[in-house]
Amino acid sequence: MRIHDTLSRKTVELEPRERGRVSLYVCGVTPYAPAHVGHARTAVVYDVLKRHLVHAGYEVRHVSNYTDIDDKIIRRARENNEPPLELSARFIREYQEDMIRLNIVPPDVEPRVSESIGDIIDLISLIVANGYAYVTGDGVYFAVRKFEHYGRLSGRSVDEMRSGARVEVNESKDDPLDFALWKFARPGEISWVSPWGEGRPGWHIECSAMSLRYLGAGFDIHGGGEDLIFPHHENEIAQSEAALGPGHFAKYWLHSGLVTMSGEKMSKSLGNITGVRELLAMYPGQVLRLFLLQTSYEKPLKFSLAGVEQAFGSYERIVEFAEFLRSSLPNSAGESKAEVRDLAAKLQSEFDASLDDNLNTSRAFASLFEFMTGVRKAATEGVLCRSDLEELERSLAGVLNVLGLDQTAEYAEHKRMGLARKAGALLELSDYLGIAPDAGVNVASVLQGIIDRRQLARTAGDYALADQIRERLRAVDIALEDGADKVRYRING
Numbered sequence: 001m002r003i004h005d006t007l008s009r010k011t012v013e014l015e016p017r018e019r020g021r022v023s024l025y026v027c028g029v030t031p032y033a034p035a036h037v038g039h040a041r042t043a044v045v046y047d048v049l050k051r052h053l054v055h056a057g058y059e060v061r062h063v064s065n066y067t068d069i070d071d072k073i074i075r076r077a078r079e080n081n082e083p084p085l086e087l088s089a090r091f092i093r094e095y096q097e098d099m100i101r102l103n104i105v106p107p108d109v110e111p112r113v114s115e116s117i118g119d120i121i122d123l124i125s126l127i128v129a130n131g132y133a134y135v136t137g138d139g140v141y142f143a144v145r146k147f148e149h150y151g152r153l154s155g156r157s158v159d160e161m162r163s164g165a166r167v168e169v170n171e172s173k174d175d176p177l178d179f180a181l182w183k184f185a186r187p188g189e190i191s192w193v194s195p196w197g198e199g200r201p202g203w204h205i206e207c208s209a210m211s212l213r214y215l216g217a218g219f220d221i222h223g224g225g226e227d228l229i230f231p232h233h234e235n236e237i238a239q240s241e242a243a244l245g246p247g248h249f250a251k252y253w254l255h256s257g258l259v260t261m262s263g264e265k266m267s268k269s270l271g272n273i274t275g276v277r278e279l280l281a282m283y284p285g286q287v288l289r290l291f292l293l294q295t296s297y298e299k300p301l302k303f304s305l306a307g308v309e310q311a312f313g314s315y316e317r318i319v320e321f322a323e324f325l326r327s328s329l330p331n332s333a334g335e336s337k338a339e340v341r342d343l344a345a346k347l348q349s350e351f352d353a354s355l356d357d358n359l360n361t362s363r364a365f366a367s368l369f370e371f372m373t374g375v376r377k378a379a380t381e382g383v384l385c386r387s388d389l390e391e392l393e394r395s396l397a398g399v400l401n402v403l404g405l406d407q408t409a410e411y412a413e414h415k416r417m418g419l420a421r422k423a424g425a426l427l428e429l430s431d432y433l434g435i436a437p438d439a440g441v442n443v444a445s446v447l448q449g450i451i452d453r454r455q456l457a458r459t460a461g462d463y464a465l466a467d468q469i470r471e472r473l474r475a476v477d478i479a480l481e482d483g484a485d486k487v488r489y490r491i492n493g
């Protein structure tokens with residue numbers, strides 16, 4: 001497999017340090033708020049990388065952290081009058097639930113800062129002993145100028161970075177680029193005992209400590225979102241090499257692109273719906289997953305509900321195709337056809353080749369859709385025999401498993417409720433009507449909000465608007481029946 005390594009700026013052959021094994025560290029979330037679609041993208045991208053490597057025969061060890069204590073968590077916890085570690089534990093649970101819905105295979109280890117303080121202190125001690133850190137009145141700082149390779153990952157010179165560094169209130173640092181390894185606690189703040197004084201770790205040190213602890217001094221791939229290249233990953237390299245010497249940290253650096261908001265007009269009332277929870281309330285997790293994978297991981301991804309709706313259509317095609325293969329009656333007298341077997345072989349080789357080429361998921365999807373078209377065509381030309389059908393089903397299942405698109409239960413539920421692919425239209429109508437839905441958006445509540453609004457219009461004698469709403473609902477196969485006491489709705493299609 002070839003991967004684009006941020007550090008060498010080249011696309012290189014992945015050569016793990018140990019044959020047949022890949023160690024992978026991915027920076028996790030700071031759980032102080034619900035996850036947004038950017039977090040989901042990072043999780044889905046590295047999940048597919050892992051699935052692909054496992055499919056190729058590697059044993060993968062995957063570690064991803066939770067920054068369960070930091071300034072933002074402490075601030076929010078104070079606002080909520082809640083202990084900080086309880087707040088972060090709550091959002092970690094939520095995040096894990098979201099990840100299950102996105103069909104993410106959980107990492108092998110998910111260390112938390114609050115449970116890794118010993119490892120963090122040991123690592124800082126090494127850095128201090130090697131002369132790369134100094135103690136001030138408010139903490140222990142890493143001396144960037146002492147580390148000669150600083151800036152190698154982001155490709156910037158120290159002078160350039162220094163001029164761009166924010167001027168901070170903190171005057172105790174020797175250099176604006178220096179960063180905290182340990183912060184002394186202010187009165188009343190959560191803290192741990194350390195050789196330098198009571199306090200808590202700075203942000204960057206945890207990822208060095210946890211990756212080295214769970215993957216060893218020298219592992220294969222370090223991943224994360226592109227926004228972490230500077231300063232977070234730059235600092236991780238500096239800390240780790242200052243402690244252990246060169247060559248004892250990550251061999252390859254992978255970065256997934258950011259999610260940007262598209263220019264589409266979004267509802268003022270609904271706000272920009274980019275929370276994973278809100279999206280999962282309206283769409284099956286598999287649809288969101290497909291949406292996130294259609295764009296290759298390094299590219300920026302433009303988020304729009306229209307894009308998710310489109311992904312819903314693609315997902316529906318895949319589900320229907322799988323159903324078509326399952327329900328096709330084999331011709332017992334038919335013979336296996338070479339052209340059918342070729343379609344299966346072609347899918348497998350093209351799919352693998354696409355992912356081997358720096359995880360090109362968008363091309364992998366193109367191979368899948370081409371395969372589906374080819375099989376449909378072959379099926380119209382003659383009845384498929386049992387062994388061919390089985391072969392096609394096996395190939396499809398293998399591909400869907402690597403993409404993590406092999407769970408149909410949620411989709412079946414949307415379909416059963418008759419609400420599959422109606423979220424986009426309902427959100428649009430609700431926006432048009434200026435309805436601000438309650439917290440806890442879901443498709444059913446958006447629909448109910450629209451029906452209630454129509455009732456209001458009727459009561460006020462605005463029959464034109466009431467009729468218009470009825471027509472727009474009818475356009476998406478939702479029929480309204482005005483009863484004596486209440487309005488019923490029937491969902492068709």
Ligand SMILES: [Zn+2]
Nearest residue numbers: 027028207232
């Ligand atoms: Zn990190």
